[in-house]
Amino acid sequence: MTTPSEPTEAPPPSKWHDTFRRITQGNAIISVLAVLLALVVGGILIAVTDEDVQAAAKYFFARPGDTIAAVWSAVWGAYAALFQGAIYNFGAPTFARAIRPLTETLTFATPLIAAGLGVALAFRIGMFNIGGRGQMLMASAAAGYIGFAWDLPFPLHMIVALLAGLIAGALWAGIAGVLKATTGAHEVIVTIMLNYVAFYLISWMLRTPGLLQAPGSSNPKTAPMKATAIFPDLLGPQFNLHFGFILSIAATFLVAWIINRSSLGFKFRAVGVNPNAARVAGINVRNMYIYGMLISGALLGLAGVNQVLGTITTGFSADIDAGIGFDAITVALLGRSTPWGTFAAGILFGAFKAGGFSMQAAQQIPIEIVAVVQSLIVLFIAAPPLVRTIFFLPSPERDRRRAEKARQKALKAEVKADTELEGAAK
Template identity: 60%
Template sequence: MSSAVEAEQQPPTEPEQPPQQDRWGTALREIASGSMFNGFLAVLLAVLVGSVLIAVTDENVRSAAGYIGARPGDFFNATWDAIWGAYTALFRGSVYNTDAENFQLGVKPLTETAKFAAPLIVSGLGVGVAFRAGLFNIGGRGQMLIAGAAAGWVGYQFDLPAVLHLTLALVAAMVGGALWAGIAGFLKARTGAHEVIVTIMLNYVGFYLVFFALSKQSLLQAPNSFNPKSLPMKDSAVLPKLLGDQYNLHLGFIIALVAVAFAWWLLDRSALGFRIRAVGINPEAARANGIDVGRTYVVVMLIAGALIGLAGANQVLGTVTGGVTVDLDAGIGFDAITVALLGRSRPLGILAAGILFGALKAGGFAMQASQNIPVDIVLVVQSLIVLFLAAPPLIRTLFRLPAKEAK
């Protein structure tokens, strides 16, 4: 599978082509077959499918379809209303609320998008960094749960000064996530156990472990409670709000931006990043050149787990501070995979993809509230984007674009 991952990770731009070729002549062709354009078409196609789904399941559309022969206009109106209503609600929920009384309220959706984007970005980085070493980290859920439980425990257990407490909780999350992901890296390095299988299984082991801890009074469960839930976080461990209490946006977003910068530096500027990429492109060649492949696997999984741990901390210490629960990951662990794939495992790409999916999430909830369209449509659109994006030839076939020049 590693060869396929490489193919996936290397957008087939043509770096090998001699630079003296007529650049401007091929520019148009490049754009039509380039990955940016493909990405745009993938999003377009996914949104199109989403629209069909919304229209087909809409009550008004279906009743209008019943007499489409008599009054076809009604059918098209209803279809248009359903789709237009859905996407304007999506926009109002994710970018700017045009119905708001003033600018402060109007811009709130944008801060919601940033809030939803933060955990997607850091966890996407976690998947992406592992990807660059040729490792497929599907264990986001388990890593977030363990990290969230660790952060939560620090968050409610200790009485510490504000900055110190928060820092300690964040470190606990990173350590928790790193250890959980590190198991997969260690087993891969020592026994060759496939990280896909190990991380999938660790998701469930982590889930039941946290579930167990949350149902034991002596461990994480809140005293005198029967619910599998911990005590709420102390104020000193909560990620502070960035723009005042009016907005939900918290420090997690800044942490995500810092993480992007760190991941960029790590992958593109550091010696370790060079080793990671070398192992990802060809482990055998890397080994032949003196790189300790097993060690790199362990290190990269530790880093990946720490990054995903930050996503767990983001949830427990920022978004839902009422206490640790078993569903703290809120699907982010799996979303992270789609974010990393859409971002092509590049830190800046992941930033963009995280913001896009954050917007879809924020807008999706608004769409559910105002248009009664289940938020699950976001999952559909998200996975379709990644599917279409993963197969550029499919996009080219569907849109009848020129094929790439044969090498």
């Protein structure tokens, strides 16, 4: 009597195969490839809008090499100017001038990192904080008023102005958190409306003597910040990089600790995954919404303070946010709502901002091209299946289905073997 053979198991995948699978199926590779695709599409737009390319394209079939050379010159020149304006200027006479673009990138990235962390933290709780503009404006107003109206010694003056900005941003975002927790009001609608409220409130204060308007002036602008309230330079007066960048790094460490190491972060993540299950587990979901928006608003407030005390110290107007509140959404998405991913995304977008001006000046490339590239990054990040299809990457869903089919097949084979054994025994 022969016994049925045991079902054979497939050999486990090699270490390198498993590593490759993890890389190609991870979120980080999607972000990198989304940036690459956006740069490729941006290069196409640069070529299409270039006058030399358009002129060479008229006789493409007669001399196609001219068109190809013009396309290469336009795209290479634009991205080379972008690199030299954002990272390192090879044509600079001194090393200090050569690395100045990198310091400008970090300066532009400073408020983007702080604001992106605020949006990313809200994402982890399942909330969409689209009110970054209003929170930055309120923080700018609070920190700016103390910065030009109060007389305190350094560094006390700077610390008080910083804390005032953080508190103002937190309280303004906390309004949306309280309404969400108590009435169920959708935070997207509430924060959008609060953006308008903050903008027109600050505009009124900037036109009212005795509030934010500079004394003796009729312009809707504040007085310059006092030297005791301004963030100190990190690399000297020849660079714009200031202490706010250190604060953004500290904020990244803090958010990483909150999300990954603290009990509060565990509750945030639980509410973000499933608020009903979190409620059953004993987590006060309402409080998490309030706490989350308070911290998110404080981080966006830090971005506003950076604008007032670090970047624009000669006084500010109602456009002090410079669109950073909305750019922060893109930064958080590119960073996959992780602290260090958001930090890297903020530096990348800071490079786009710093290099975009150089690209426009050196190659006459419209600055809007940079905005198009940023928009395309969001588009590709929002469509991972499209990115996987373009680069022929394996799909996690497909691998899961294959693994499930293999498991079911092995289970059926095992049941069949047991049945045959029981029949043979009888």
